[in-house]
Amino acid sequence: MNVNLENIPNKTKNIIRIISELAGNSGVKIYAVGGFVRDLILDVDNFDIDIVVEGDAIKLAEILARHFNATIKKYKQFGTAVISFDEGFKIDFATARKELYEYPGAMPDVQPSTIKDDLGRRDFTVNAMAISLNKEDFGSILDFFGGKKDLENKIIRVLHKLSFIDDPTRIFRAIRFEQRFGFKIDEKSQNLLKEAVKLDLIKKINGFRIQDEILLVLNENEPFKAIRRLSELNCLKYVNPKIIVTKKMEKGFLKMQNVFTTDALVLGEKFLKWISYFLVLTDDLNLNEIKKLCVELKFTIGIMEIIIFSKQKSQKAFSFLNSNIFLSNSRIYTKLHCFPNETLLFLISKAESSKVKNIIVNYLTVLSKIKPILTGSDLKTLGFLPGPVFKKILSSLLEAKLNGVLSTKEDELRYVSKFFIGKITK
Numbered sequence: 001m002n003v004n005l006e007n008i009p010n011k012t013k014n015i016i017r018i019i020s021e022l023a024g025n026s027g028v029k030i031y032a033v034g035g036f037v038r039d040l041i042l043d044v045d046n047f048d049i050d051i052v053v054e055g056d057a058i059k060l061a062e063i064l065a066r067h068f069n070a071t072i073k074k075y076k077q078f079g080t081a082v083i084s085f086d087e088g089f090k091i092d093f094a095t096a097r098k099e100l101y102e103y104p105g106a107m108p109d110v111q112p113s114t115i116k117d118d119l120g121r122r123d124f125t126v127n128a129m130a131i132s133l134n135k136e137d138f139g140s141i142l143d144f145f146g147g148k149k150d151l152e153n154k155i156i157r158v159l160h161k162l163s164f165i166d167d168p169t170r171i172f173r174a175i176r177f178e179q180r181f182g183f184k185i186d187e188k189s190q191n192l193l194k195e196a197v198k199l200d201l202i203k204k205i206n207g208f209r210i211q212d213e214i215l216l217v218l219n220e221n222e223p224f225k226a227i228r229r230l231s232e233l234n235c236l237k238y239v240n241p242k243i244i245v246t247k248k249m250e251k252g253f254l255k256m257q258n259v260f261t262t263d264a265l266v267l268g269e270k271f272l273k274w275i276s277y278f279l280v281l282t283d284d285l286n287l288n289e290i291k292k293l294c295v296e297l298k299f300t301i302g303i304m305e306i307i308i309f310s311k312q313k314s315q316k317a318f319s320f321l322n323s324n325i326f327l328s329n330s331r332i333y334t335k336l337h338c339f340p341n342e343t344l345l346f347l348i349s350k351a352e353s354s355k356v357k358n359i360i361v362n363y364l365t366v367l368s369k370i371k372p373i374l375t376g377s378d379l380k381t382l383g384f385l386p387g388p389v390f391k392k393i394l395s396s397l398l399e400a401k402l403n404g405v406l407s408t409k410e411d412e413l414r415y416v417s418k419f420f421i422g423k424i425t426k
Contacts, residue, residue, distance in 0.1 A: 028055030
């Protein structure tokens with residue numbers, strides 16, 4: 001049984017062909033595995049390629065990195081490597097291995113092995129297929145566990161009865177894949193999942209791994225489906241027992257989802273979608289509960305600051321934006337420029353009036369982009385010495401520009417001449 005590799009982009013296809021040739025010259029066998037294979041069969045775009053090597057994956061990756069003049073990161077303790085190309089495209093390489101778990105939730109003991117063993121250690125049958133990239137059977141599918149049949153029947157099935165016990169994070173992944181593809185966890189696997197939940201095995205997972213799974217859920221196109229299913233299967237309490245799925249939460253997720261499909265498209269800057277969804281997920285928690293959750297999930301200081309700041313300041317921002325007083329562009333800028341984009345998108349989703357939504361959208365798309373034309377170099381030319389006066393002048397220019405008083409560089413020069421030259425000591 002073969003799979004059609006012709007539908008992937010030509011550049012990716014050519015890279016795969018070259019990797020196949022170089023691997024053959026090196027005497028090792030290689031296979032594309034996991035999500036790439038699953039999504040190729042489903043005709044879903046997924047060009048994150050994972051390659052398993054029956055042999056030394058790092059040695060092969062080094063050869064390939066030299067050939068492509070690409071960047072390589074090696075993780076010798078795991079027998080893995082990542083090659084990154086200039087365009088942002090990357091390929092993960094791993095030595096074929098089998099895993100032994102000392103106790104539930106533990107990191108596995110890894111030993112080199114065969115492709116069959118490597119596929120057998122994976123989470124679900126639909127993720128346990130491989131495509132041979134070897135010359136003699138290039139493109140053939142290796143399916144030892146019935147993954148293709150389960151894809152056809154839209155089933156998520158674990159490979160063995162200890163799967164959720166060996167790695168309880170698979171509980172989150174089973175639910176995520178089930179909801180992403182509109183599949184169903186098969187009855188036997190769901191019973192095993194429920195037993196693992198009853199045994200409180202999720203408690204054995206450390207905060208970093210729980211964080212990873214929650215971020216993956218919140219990065220889904222329709223994350224509420226998985227959140228609701230986590231709640232139905234009594235798993236959401238392990239994130240935080242006070243997070244309760246309600247109609248209000250569902251409405252919040254759907255509104256946030258709408259923001260990402262409309263308003264967020266106008267943003268030129270990057271933003272972390274999952275943070276905005278996390279703010280929706282935790283909207284009913286108080287500040288102390290959110291702080292505690294951030295610590296438990298091992299968030300970085302930067303992420304914690306965004307989330308806590310959002311909780312502390314969002315309501316005040318709404319009160320300001322809803323006020324009947326005249327809101328000049330400069331006042332709006334001053335109020336909103338301290339908020340990260342993720343928080344502003346969250347505020348758009350919560351806005352009850354079109355007035356507030358339009359103010360925030362206008363800030364993101366117009367006001368936040370406005371800057372004075374004059375620079376510090378220009379101010380030096382005008383005779384000002386670097387120091388606090390620079391900030392004072394540039395802030396004043398920005399305020400005037402936001403309010404439509406200034407347009408051109410000549411306008412700004414006249415403004416500085418009128419209000420600052422001769423009034424501030426050089």
